Amino acid sequence: QSALTQPASVSGSPGQSITISCTGTSSDIGTYDYVSWYQQHPGKVPKLIIFDVNKRPSGVSDRFSGFKSGNTASLTISSLHPDDEADYFCNSYRRSSTWVFGGGTKLTVL
Amino acid sequence: QLQVVESGGGVVQPGESLRLSCAASGFTLSTSGMHWVRQAPGKGLEWVAFMRSDESHKSYAASVQGRFSLSRDTSKNTLYVQMNSLQSEDTAVYYCAKDTMDAFNIWGQGTMVTVSS
Numbered sequence: 001q002s003a004l005t006q007p008a009s010v011s012g013s014p015g016q017s018i019t020i021s022c023t024g025t026s027s028d029i030g031t032y033d034y035v036s037w038y039q040q041h042p043g044k045v046p047k048l049i050i051f052d053v054n055k056r057p058s059g060v061s062d063r064f065s066g067f068k069s070g071n072t073a074s075l076t077i078s079s080l081h082p083d084d085e086a087d088y089f090c091n092s093y094r095r096s097s098t099w100v101f102g103g104g105t106k107l108t109v110l
Numbered sequence: 111q112l113q114v115v116e117s118g119g120g121v122v123q124p125g126e127s128l129r130l131s132c133a134a135s136g137f138t139l140s141t142s143g144m145h146w147v148r149q150a151p152g153k154g155l156e157w158v159a160f161m162r163s164d165e166s167h168k169s170y171a172a173s174v175q176g177r178f179s180l181s182r183d184t185s186k187n188t189l190y191v192q193m194n195s196l197q198s199e200d201t202a203v204y205y206c207a208k209d210t211m212d213a214f215n216i217w218g219q220g221t222m223v224t225v226s227s
Contacts, residue, residue: 003154036213038155045205045220046147046155051213089155093212097160097169099145104154 004028004090004102011108017078020105022090023071028100030071034093037066037075041086050075077107085109112136112216114206119221122196130221132189132206139182140164143209144189146180148202149220156202159191160209173199196225 005023012018022029022037029035037050048057050066053073063078073092077084090102118130132144146158159170161180168180179192189206201224207214 032212034212038214040155045217046214047217048213048215051211051215055211057215087154091155091157091214097162097167098171099157099160099212101147101155101157 002100004092004100006088006090006102006105008103009106009108011110012077012080013110014080014082016080017076018080018107020075020077020088020090020107022073022075022092022102024073024092024094024100025071028071028092028094029068029073031095032093033068035066035068035073036091037064038089038091039084039086040089046089080109082109112208114208114216114218116204116206116218116221119204119223121224121226123227124197124225126196126225127192127194128196128223130191130193130204130206130223132191132218134187134189134208137208138184139187139189140184145207145209145214146178146191147205147207147214147217148200148223149205150199150202153202158204161189193223196223198225201225 035053038046040046053068054066089104094100113135115133177195181190203220205220206218208216
């Protein structure tokens, strides 16, 4: 079960926008619209920030948005805040009630 | 308030077994699918296992298939994962998470499992 592919790190300055990509295959992202994203601050529990490709749970800032095209999903964070500095993980459903995570991306807010 | 609390972690030797518990409150397990997700020290998240709300289906990651087994006690509203033949690669924080729209919505604080001789 290969993990989804994410860049190891991205960075941006406060106020800027960044995008994190998440590449899968036709067995997961390419077929199912069950892509989700999680934010994890150091030593903390992961938090769901996007589900079903582009939906936000109640209470999550609209600065977070999701998109999917083909086998690649992406998370965009606009108007970066210092508190956005964290690890971000994508996840996709992958047939037969199995799921797969990406390797994670460390976001640094410069 | 929806909440899950994991327990049962500890230090075991390779080849030994351990059972983790996930106690749910604010909702009943019979109405929700549930996952186990783990995170090795300094590493990313790995999906481990899933139980459908009606217990009709259980699925496992290839890395734990045949060694881990899910069960549930409805009277205690608690989910369990029985972990056998533990290996060093199983060392991780184990999280229980409630499934919502095929995403991991409610997470517990996790319980640490260390497999070491």
